[in-house]
Amino acid sequence: MIIKGFCRFLELILKQRYLIVSMAKREIAEQYVGSFLGFIWTFIKPLVMISVFWFVFSVGFKSKPMGDVPFVVWLTSGMAPWFFFSETIMASTGAVVGNAPLVKKTLFPSQILPVVKLLSGLITHAVFLSILFALLLLQGISIGFHVVQFVYYLFCLSVLTLGFSWFCASLNVFVRDVGQVVALVLQVGFWGTPIFWDINMMSPELQQWLKLNPVYYIVQGYRESFIYYVPFWHHKMYTVYFWAFTGVVILCGAYVFRKLKPQFADVL
Amino acid sequence: MKKEKTVIKIDNLTKEYRLYDKPIYRIVETFFSSGKTYYQSFMALDNISLEIQRGETIGIVGRNGSGKSTLLQIICGIIKPTKGSIVVDGRISALLELGAGFNPEFTGRQNVYLNGSILGLTQQEIDSRIDDILSFASIGDFIDQPVKSYSSGMFVRLAFSVAISIEPEILIVDEALSVGDEAFQRKCFAKINQIQEKGGTILFVSHSTTSIVELCSRAFMLDRGELLIAGEPKQVVSRYQKMVYAPDDKVEAMKNEMRLLENRFALPLEDEEPRRERVGGKRQERQAPQSPSAEVSEHYDPHLVPVSIIEYERKGGTILNPRLEDEHGNLVNILENGKSYSYVYEVKFDRGIDKVKFGMLIKTIKGVEICGCSADSAKAGCGTIAEGRVVKVTFPFQCLFYPDVYFLNAGVLGEDSDGEFYLDRQIDIAMFRVRGDNLKHCTALTTLVGFPEVTDE
Numbered sequence: 001m002i003i004k005g006f007c008r009f010l011e012l013i014l015k016q017r018y019l020i021v022s023m024a025k026r027e028i029a030e031q032y033v034g035s036f037l038g039f040i041w042t043f044i045k046p047l048v049m050i051s052v053f054w055f056v057f058s059v060g061f062k063s064k065p066m067g068d069v070p071f072v073v074w075l076t077s078g079m080a081p082w083f084f085f086s087e088t089i090m091a092s093t094g095a096v097v098g099n100a101p102l103v104k105k106t107l108f109p110s111q112i113l114p115v116v117k118l119l120s121g122l123i124t125h126a127v128f129l130s131i132l133f134a135l136l137l138l139q140g141i142s143i144g145f146h147v148v149q150f151v152y153y154l155f156c157l158s159v160l161t162l163g164f165s166w167f168c169a170s171l172n173v174f175v176r177d178v179g180q181v182v183a184l185v186l187q188v189g190f191w192g193t194p195i196f197w198d199i200n201m202m203s204p205e206l207q208q209w210l211k212l213n214p215v216y217y218i219v220q221g222y223r224e225s226f227i228y229y230v231p232f233w234h235h236k237m238y239t240v241y242f243w244a245f246t247g248v249v250i251l252c253g254a255y256v257f258r259k260l261k262p263q264f265a266d267v268l
Numbered sequence: 269m270k271k272e273k274t275v276i277k278i279d280n281l282t283k284e285y286r287l288y289d290k291p292i293y294r295i296v297e298t299f300f301s302s303g304k305t306y307y308q309s310f311m312a313l314d315n316i317s318l319e320i321q322r323g324e325t326i327g328i329v330g331r332n333g334s335g336k337s338t339l340l341q342i343i344c345g346i347i348k349p350t351k352g353s354i355v356v357d358g359r360i361s362a363l364l365e366l367g368a369g370f371n372p373e374f375t376g377r378q379n380v381y382l383n384g385s386i387l388g389l390t391q392q393e394i395d396s397r398i399d400d401i402l403s404f405a406s407i408g409d410f411i412d413q414p415v416k417s418y419s420s421g422m423f424v425r426l427a428f429s430v431a432i433s434i435e436p437e438i439l440i441v442d443e444a445l446s447v448g449d450e451a452f453q454r455k456c457f458a459k460i461n462q463i464q465e466k467g468g469t470i471l472f473v474s475h476s477t478t479s480i481v482e483l484c485s486r487a488f489m490l491d492r493g494e495l496l497i498a499g500e501p502k503q504v505v506s507r508y509q510k511m512v513y514a515p516d517d518k519v520e521a522m523k524n525e526m527r528l529l530e531n532r533f534a535l536p537l538e539d540e541e542p543r544r545e546r547v548g549g550k551r552q553e554r555q556a557p558q559s560p561s562a563e564v565s566e567h568y569d570p571h572l573v574p575v576s577i578i579e580y581e582r583k584g585g586t587i588l589n590p591r592l593e594d595e596h597g598n599l600v601n602i603l604e605n606g607k608s609y610s611y612v613y614e615v616k617f618d619r620g621i622d623k624v625k626f627g628m629l630i631k632t633i634k635g636v637e638i639c640g641c642s643a644d645s646a647k648a649g650c651g652t653i654a655e656g657r658v659v660k661v662t663f664p665f666q667c668l669f670y671p672d673v674y675f676l677n678a679g680v681l682g683e684d685s686d687g688e689f690y691l692d693r694q695i696d697i698a699m700f701r702v703r704g705d706n707l708k709h710c711t712a713l714t715t716l717v718g719f720p721e722v723t724d725e
Binding site: 022105107108171 | 386
């Protein structure tokens with residue numbers, strides 16, 4: 001039942017691909033319309049953020065290099081997926097409410113909104129990754145064919161993000177507290193996920209618990225793609241766990257969205 | 269004529285809005301149904317059934333909050349009915365809110381592309397239509413300026429042009445045309461006529477009863493979620509107007525009367541006894557011009573009284589019994605175009621005064637002043653006014669107004685050493701409706717122009 005509904009849901013989205021692309025384009029343009037530097041801002045923001053983190057941790061706290069990679073490279077490769085994840089979810093949570101006139105007054109497939117946010121988030125993510133590549137080159141770290149593996153992890157990340165996004169976007173229409181809760185959870189999640197601290201600092205038992213966080217699967221995967229070159233099939237069980245978790249998230253997210261969608265226009 | 273085909277079919281449609289005390293209950297109820305209900309319900313639409321054939325132009329009238337917009341939203345598929353079924357066959361373009369989704373920061377052109385894709389057009393399809401869209405909107409070089417710099421008229425024109433460009437089979441318009449200047453409105457009506465000719469179906473909600481009569485082949489009247497009557501636009505509109513101006517305590521009685529009407533969902537043009545051979549439910553074709561008694565058989569409708577009389581502070585005079593009379597002195601408020609009538613009121617003076625002026629004014633619903641009069645008492649031959657005197661003032665006029673509803677003002681000016689002042693002044697003190705057939709050639713407020721004679725030279 002749920003699976004069948006889900007397939008129809010995906011089909012509808014596929015049909016709207018032109019609209020999704022043009023809305024995503026607008027989404028990106030919207031951020032910079034009227035600003036003098038325009039698209040350059042997309043680069044400035046992550047650059048400043050990475051510089052600050054580098055300054056605080058490498059210069060201030062004198063964090064040691066992680067193995068033979070400089071801390072900043074290690075940090076950036078973990079931060080990139082997290083920011084994509086959190087920014088997309090934050091943006092999606094407000095997406096339906098933010099497009100109320102469209103949802104209320106036109107025949108509009110609102111399920112595409114989180115997809116649009118995901119797509120436009122990919123642009124920022126690409127910028128983030130290009131900075132990462134620049135860092136890798138600057139540090140003289142060789143970039144091998146293994147790097148391609150990040151595409152797999154990006155796919156994982158997108159599916160997980162989309163599931164959460166549908167869930168939050170639809171609930172937020174009815175209970176606006178969801179936006180606040182999501183912001184809070186993401187804040188906690190940022191520090192709770194081993195992004196700028198090494199999971200090996202923790203006891204093996206605690207590591208098991210920390211690994212339940214599906215985002216860590218991706219953070220670890222990004223690092224293994226860019227730095228350590230460990231293929232994903234080395235973590236068979238973890239991969240199975242991740243997909244089971246993500247499968248439930250995306251099915252539930254789509255189900256909740258589909259169930260609540262008919263009432264959007266009633267309450268917006 | 270093409271074979272009639274049902275494009276919209278609605279059966280026992282009900283829309284209930286659930287008002288929850290706390291929004292969380294709504295979510296709880298969506299996923300976990302328990303016996304307990306957490307909401308109060310509000311019926312926006314109550315058991316509506318109707319059918320619309322291809323090529324019809326439907327007007328929907330109703331007071332505020334009667335469910336018109338909800339009905340249109342349901343037909344568009346934006347909101348789901350609570351009960352009942354709806355089947356729609358054809359590509360819909362809805363103008364429920366012009367420019368929904370326009371981003372004020374982007375240029376007009378960018379917005380056209382985005383709005384077009386929301387309406388389901390591809391990039392190439394928009395490319396091929398952009399010239400038409402721009403020429404219809406006629407906003408010139410502004411198309412490459414951000415929409416925020418547009419005047420509201422330009423905004424509406426652009427949004428309408430985009431919406432109309434998808435060549436809809438069913439066009440739904442929710443009072444969107446009341447904005448925009450006269451010329452653009454004419455253009456929109458022309459476009460609507462063009463869609464009609466192509467066999468498109470049009471649904472529109474308007475408070476402008478004249479455009480409903482002018483454009484529609486059939487009209488619906490909704491009130492508090494109930495489909496009260498349907499049929500010939502003229503009939504529906506005149507009953508609607510009657511109800512709008514009726515006092516609150518009379519409305520229920522009028523509604524009951526309408527509920528009891530035979531053929532109430534297929535009202536014919538005449539208000540005579542329904543003929544036996546007429547088949548219920550079938551659409552009535554437009555008939556030839558009717559006898560003058562077509563609408564309401566009497567010339568006085570007790571419900572046709574203004575609801576918003578504005579009285580100014582009285583300074584020594586009172587205007588009494590404002591009324592309209594026909595040539596025989598009968599009380600009327602439904603006027604025949606072309607005949608002569610009198611506007612009559614009495615004035616009771618509570619103070620003596622040397623000079624007074626008697627005034628009147630006839631206005632349209634929108635407040636356009638059509639004709640007025642301010643007459644010196646000396647010239648009217650009534651001399652100085654003593655305290656306690658009562659005079660009757662009669663203003664004769666010829667009814668050359670376009671069929672519509674009109675309002676009357678009355679005022680009495682006095683003059684003393686401090687200058688002129690109103691002894692009594694009342695706005696919208698009386699109203700009348702004008703009817704007249706064969707006036708289709710007249711296009712503005714008055715019917716001063718006769719039908720043209722065309723001869724070979």
